[in-house]
Amino acid sequence: MGRAGDSVLGFAILGLLAEASLSGYDVKLRMAEPVGFFWRASHSQIYPELAKLEAGGMVVHKAVPQSGKPDKKVYEITADGLLAVREWVSLPARLGPTRDEATLKAYLSWLGERGEMAEMFRELGRKHEGQLEKYEETERWMLREWGEPEEFGARRFANYAALRRGIGFEREYAEWCRWVAEKLEGR
Amino acid sequence: MGRAGDSVLGFAILGLLAEASLSGYDVKLRMAEPVGFFWRASHSQIYPELAKLEAGGMVVHKAVPQSGKPDKKVYEITADGLLAVREWVSLPARLGPTRDEATLKAYLSWLGERGEMAEMFRELGRKHEGQLEKYEETERWMLREWGEPEEFGARRFANYAALRRGIGFEREYAEWCRWVAEKLEGR
DNA sequence: GTAAACATGTAACAAGTTACATGATTGC
DNA sequence: GCAATCATGTAACTTGTTACATGTTTAC
Numbered sequence: 001m002g003r004a005g006d007s008v009l010g011f012a013i014l015g016l017l018a019e020a021s022l023s024g025y026d027v028k029l030r031m032a033e034p035v036g037f038f039w040r041a042s043h044s045q046i047y048p049e050l051a052k053l054e055a056g057g058m059v060v061h062k063a064v065p066q067s068g069k070p071d072k073k074v075y076e077i078t079a080d081g082l083l084a085v086r087e088w089v090s091l092p093a094r095l096g097p098t099r100d101e102a103t104l105k106a107y108l109s110w111l112g113e114r115g116e117m118a119e120m121f122r123e124l125g126r127k128h129e130g131q132l133e134k135y136e137e138t139e140r141w142m143l144r145e146w147g148e149p150e151e152f153g154a155r156r157f158a159n160y161a162a163l164r165r166g167i168g169f170e171r172e173y174a175e176w177c178r179w180v181a182e183k184l185e186g187r
Numbered sequence: 188m189g190r191a192g193d194s195v196l197g198f199a200i201l202g203l204l205a206e207a208s209l210s211g212y213d214v215k216l217r218m219a220e221p222v223g224f225f226w227r228a229s230h231s232q233i234y235p236e237l238a239k240l241e242a243g244g245m246v247v248h249k250a251v252p253q254s255g256k257p258d259k260k261v262y263e264i265t266a267d268g269l270l271a272v273r274e275w276v277s278l279p280a281r282l283g284p285t286r287d288e289a290t291l292k293a294y295l296s297w298l299g300e301r302g303e304m305a306e307m308f309r310e311l312g313r314k315h316e317g318q319l320e321k322y323e324e325t326e327r328w329m330l331r332e333w334g335e336p337e338e339f340g341a342r343r344f345a346n347y348a349a350l351r352r353g354i355g356f357e358r359e360y361a362e363w364c365r366w367v368a369e370k371l372e373g374r
Numbered sequence: 375g376t377a378a379a380c381a382t383g384t385a386a387c388a389a390g391t392t393a394c395a396t397g398a399t400t401g402c
Numbered sequence: 403g404c405a406a407t408c409a410t411g412t413a414a415c416t417t418g419t420t421a422c423a424t425g426t427t428t429a430c
Contacts, residue, residue, distance in 0.1 A: 008286075008288055008291065012291055012295075015291075015294070015295040015298065018295075018298055034294075035291070035294065036285075037285060037290075038285055038287045038290035038291055039285070039286055039290075039291045040284050040285055040286065085298055086298050086299060089292050089295050089298050089299040089304070090299040090300060090303035090304045090306075090307050091307070092307060092310065093288040093289035093307065093311055094288055095289075095311075095314065096286060096288065096289075097227050098223075098224060098225055098226070098227060099195075099225070099226055099283060100225045100226070100283050100352070101226075101280040101283065102280035102282075102283075102352075103224075103225035103349050103352045103353075104198075104199055104202075104222070104225055105276050105277075105280050106345060106348040106349050106352060107202070107221075107222065107225065107345050107346065108198075108202040108205075108272065108276050108345060109276065109341070109344070109345045109348060110340075110341035110342045110344070110345040111202060111205055111272055111273050111276050112273060112276040112277040113277060114341075116277035117276070117277045120277050120278070120279055120280065123279065124279070127282065149370070154296070154297035155297045157296070157297070157370065158293060158294050158295065158296045158297040159294065161293040161294070161296060161367050161370070162290050162291075162293050162294040164363060164367075165289075165290045165293065165363050166290075168359045168360075168362070168363050169359065171359075172355045172358075172359045173355075176351060176352050176355050180348050180351075183336070183337075183344065183348070
């Protein structure tokens, strides 16, 4: 208990560093865009976590001077760190501690004004649909560039698998929102 | 900012108290079973939250002596509290801060041993399928007891809407798990 | 006798968010 | 001149988890 790289965030970072050495800022960027879709973290969590990982011997860093810009700290995963992620990744995933504000609002929808509630769910549905469209665009790109999913290597498949989850999630969510809105509107 | 009943948990509790006055223990029970499916909270969060809500004038309590058992504190929602939930419920729901360990593991699946990863996703899929079956059983009960969803009153519909979300979520999740496992097994 | 349910709390800790803090460079 | 990007941190606060703490009654 309390070991470095014990937290999910720690493993997420180790996973990124298993592919390439990165500065804290680079980690931040990756945590924003692809990883952030399923595990969000801001730089104020990332920098301390990198320090913790280093204290635990999971990563090491070297300062890289840059012309003009401040020095970069480039983090590299250690053998221990690589072993730790490799073990962690196939361990049973804990089921997310289900917390969904919109479902709670649906459950309490009888307290609100029907029309207002319907509009809220319509709008929420539009947001999820928008995200779905972005994911689907990415999927089309992958299939175009990488070919058949069956032929993907392990790395590309891993990418694609996460995307498929995003697509399924957003599609289901958007549909549910539309259904709730429709019912609330009394059709 | 920092007003009582500001947190989602506070509103969840107010929502429960809008239907009936309850003791902290009763709130705990409801937070475990129906509400816990989409907003989990343990008693160590609930008791202090009730105190905060009371300090903010959202609820009041009276001690109810019981034969043998220790006194109950029965909480009742105030006019202010009711107004606050009613307003909150149709306000835009924040999108959950997407954190899903299993999707992260899928994204990092290239780091693990194929067979082990596949088994992990199989097992996870079984868990979600199990939950799905429970929800579907509940749905059958509702339809049997309450008739057509179109005829539900606002309260019953609210219940049903949350359940529909659970069903959609678990079904999609289970399907995705099976798909990931299958692909990892190399079929 | 013993475990589960009833009943209510606090303490210590971990995780996550928002704001504070600084400073250079690049593109408009 | 001004915003965005690069680059790294800390502080204050909120949320959530796990463990500690206590005591009765009821059903097996």
